[in-house]
Amino acid sequence: MAIEGADLVKAAAFLGAGLAMGLGAIGPGVGEGMVGAKACEAIGRNPKEAGLLTRTMLVGQAVSESTGIYSLVIALLLLFVV
Amino acid sequence: MAIDPNILVKVAAFAGGGIAMGLGAVGAAIGEGYTASQANLAISRSPEKSGDIFKNMLVGQAVAESASIFALVIAILLLFLDASTANLLQAAAFLGAGISMGLGAIGSGVGSGFPGGQSCLGISRQPAATSKLTTNMLIGSAVCQTPAIFAMVVALILMFMDFKNAPALPTWAALLGAGFSMGLAAIGSGYGGGMAAGASCEGVSRNPDSVGNVTTIMLVGQAVSQTPSIFGLLISFILMFRVFPESTALSPAMALLAAGLCTGFGGIGPGIGNGMVAQGAVRWVARNVEHAGDLMRTMLVGQAVSQSTAIYAMVISLVLIFVV
Numbered sequence: 001m002a003i004e005g006a007d008l009v010k011a012a013a014f015l016g017a018g019l020a021m022g023l024g025a026i027g028p029g030v031g032e033g034m035v036g037a038k039a040c041e042a043i044g045r046n047p048k049e050a051g052l053l054t055r056t057m058l059v060g061q062a063v064s065e066s067t068g069i070y071s072l073v074i075a076l077l078l079l080f081v082v
Numbered sequence: 083m084a085i086d087p088n089i090l091v092k093v094a095a096f097a098g099g100g101i102a103m104g105l106g107a108v109g110a111a112i113g114e115g116y117t118a119s120q121a122n123l124a125i126s127r128s129p130e131k132s133g134d135i136f137k138n139m140l141v142g143q144a145v146a147e148s149a150s151i152f153a154l155v156i157a158i159l160l161l162f163l164d165a166s167t168a169n170l171l172q173a174a175a176f177l178g179a180g181i182s183m184g185l186g187a188i189g190s191g192v193g194s195g196f197p198g199g200q201s202c203l204g205i206s207r208q209p210a211a212t213s214k215l216t217t218n219m220l221i222g223s224a225v226c227q228t229p230a231i232f233a234m235v236v237a238l239i240l241m242f243m244d245f246k247n248a249p250a251l252p253t254w255a256a257l258l259g260a261g262f263s264m265g266l267a268a269i270g271s272g273y274g275g276g277m278a279a280g281a282s283c284e285g286v287s288r289n290p291d292s293v294g295n296v297t298t299i300m301l302v303g304q305a306v307s308q309t310p311s312i313f314g315l316l317i318s319f320i321l322m323f324r325v326f327p328e329s330t331a332l333s334p335a336m337a338l339l340a341a342g343l344c345t346g347f348g349g350i351g352p353g354i355g356n357g358m359v360a361q362g363a364v365r366w367v368a369r370n371v372e373h374a375g376d377l378m379r380t381m382l383v384g385q386a387v388s389q390s391t392a393i394y395a396m397v398i399s400l401v402l403i404f405v406v
Contacts, residue, residue, distance in 0.1 A: 010333035014402060018340025021398040022266075022347030025391035029270070029310075029348075033355020036384025037362030043380055044366025047373040054380055061387040068391040075344075075398045079406055 017078035024071025031064040087168040094173035098180025099160035102237070105184030106153020109191025109272070113146040113198070120199030124206035134212050135202050141216065142198025145223040149187040149194070149230040149272070156183040156237045163241065171245040174254035178261030179237035182318070185265025185346075186233020186272075189353070193276020194223035200280040204287025211290040218286050218297055222279025225304045229268035229275075229311040236264040236318050249328035252335035256326060259342025260318035263399070266346025267314025270353020274307035278360035285368025292371045299367050299378055303360025306385045310349030310356075310392040317345040317399050324403070341402035348395020355388035 039057035043050050121139035125132045160180060165172050201219035205212050240257060282300035286293050321342060326334070363381035367374045 004331075007331045007333050011331075011336035014333060014337040014406065015340045015343075017398060018337075018342075018344035018402060019347070021395050022344040025348035025395045026351035028391045029351025029353070029355040029388055030358070031355070032384070032388035032390075033274075033352075033358035036355070036359030036381070036388060039384060040359060040362035040377055040380055041366055043376055044362075044370045044373065047370065047376055050373075050376045050380070054383065057380070057384060058387065061384070065387070065390060068394060071391075072394045072398070076401075079398075079401060 013078045013082055017075040020078065021071050021075040025068055028065050028068035032061040035060045035064065087170070090170065090173045091165045091168045091176065094176040095160045095163060095165070098176045099157040100180070102153050102160065102180040102183040103157035106150050106157070106187035109188035110147050110150035111191070113191045113193065113195025113276070114143040116195040117142045117146065117198035117202065121202040124202045128206040128209070131206055131209050134209070135205050138205055138212070138216055138219070139198065139202050142201060142219055142223065145220065145227070146191055146194040146198060148227055149190040152230055152234045153183050153187045156180070156234065159241060166244070167246055170250045170254050171248060171257065174257040175240045175243070175245060178257045179240040181258070181261035182233050182240065182265040183237040185262075186268035187230050189269035189272025190227050190230035191272070193272040193274070193279070194226040196276040196280030197222040197226070197283050200283035204283050208287040208290060211287055214286055214290055214293050215283055218293065219279070219283050221297065222282055222300060222304070223276070225301065226272055226275045226279060228308055229272040232311055232315045233264050233268045236260060236315065239322060243322065248325060251328060251330055252338055253326055255335035256321040256324070256338040259339045260321040261342070262339075263321065263342035263346045264314045264318040266343070267349030267353070268311045270350040271308050271311035272353075274353045274355070274357020274360070275304040277357035278303040278307060278364055281361040281364040285365055289368045289371070292368045295371050295374045296364060296368050299374065299381070300360070300364050302378065303356070303364060303381060303385070306382070306389070307353055307356040307360060309389060310353040313392055313396045314345050314349050317341060317396065320403060337402045337406055341399040344395050344402065345399040349392050352389050352392035356385045359384040359388060
């Protein structure tokens with residue numbers, strides 16, 4: 001099986017896309033889980049503020065989502081643009 | 083250097099067996115160690131309950147052991163199986179089976195240690211609730227085994243499916259990718275499910291009357307935590323059962339391998355994150371039962387958001403399989 005330059009570059013781009021999205025998904029998943037866990041704890045302590053706490057949780061999770069979206073963008077760039 | 087295909091298949095089977103049992107031993111050992119450590123703590127707090135705590139510890143450890151017993155079964159099968167066909171594909175399938183089972187047993191083993199340990203502590207805190215705690219522990223740690231069972235199913239399919247008619251290039255990468263996809267994705271779900279189950283045992287011991295609500299929210303939380311491993315199962319089924327056009331180029335093979343790695347790694351974080359959310363919610367339902375509805379709602383919203391990166395990873399995998 002002869003490997004040509006263009007084929008090798010494409011193979012590396014595919015592997016890179018998979019690893020970028022796969023490894024990039026770990027951090028946001030854990031981080032958003034921490035936010036969610038503490039939001040549940042806070043609602044348990046002070047149920048009157050459930051609305052405010054849910055809103056704060058969603059904003060915090062959205063921010064910690066950002067690195068996952070960067071990974072998605074890089075993966076899509078590797079797949080379709082580069 | 084030309085390698086005899088018979089030798090190649092043997093090498094893959096032995097390496098796969100080693101990976102299956104070596105990695106498969108990691109999780110259960112940690113989980114059981116955690117259970118035993120909490121049992122010691124519990125006995126030091128209430129030595130008069132040592133009989134009950136000891137019994138509960140052994141039951142909990144026995145359940146946590148099951149993930150590594152699955153790995154032992156797969157490893158022994160790999161060592162003594164006679165391959166029907168000797169080619170590159172069979173070798174890749176055996177290696178993939180070992181990877182799937184070895185990685186897949188880690189999360190369930192560690193995770194099912196948490197309910198075991200927390201129920202031992204709970205018995206010392208609330209001896210009257212011993213039977214409720216044991217029941218709750220058994221339900222929780224049984225659900226924790228699901229990802230390991232998925233991994234075993236994938237390993238068995240890889241070992242016994244007939245790949246004779248598939249083109250060796252690039253299907254070999256699909257079979258390896260199937261192993262990685264299922265094995266890695268099972269880590270997070272097993273661990274996360276264990277966090278929810280541990281919190282429910284703690285909660286029941288603090289407020290035994292809340293057991294109905296606590297078990298319900300534990301099961302819902304665990305079910306959502308399983309989602310990343312179901313994504314892993316889905317991608318590995320697609321990789322195993324789809325027929326890929328023959329190609330001697332490297333890039334189609336790498337696309338299939340990357341698809342498996344992507345969903346596999348991508349499932350770890352969301353699985354653990356979902357478990358964390360469920361842990362927080364379950365713990366506080368026990369302390370504040372009248373707001374169980376609010377907590378359930380917030381838990382599901384939080385888990386849905388933390389699921390999103392696993393969904394991105396699955397989308398990238400599907401693009402790698404079907405589009406490029």
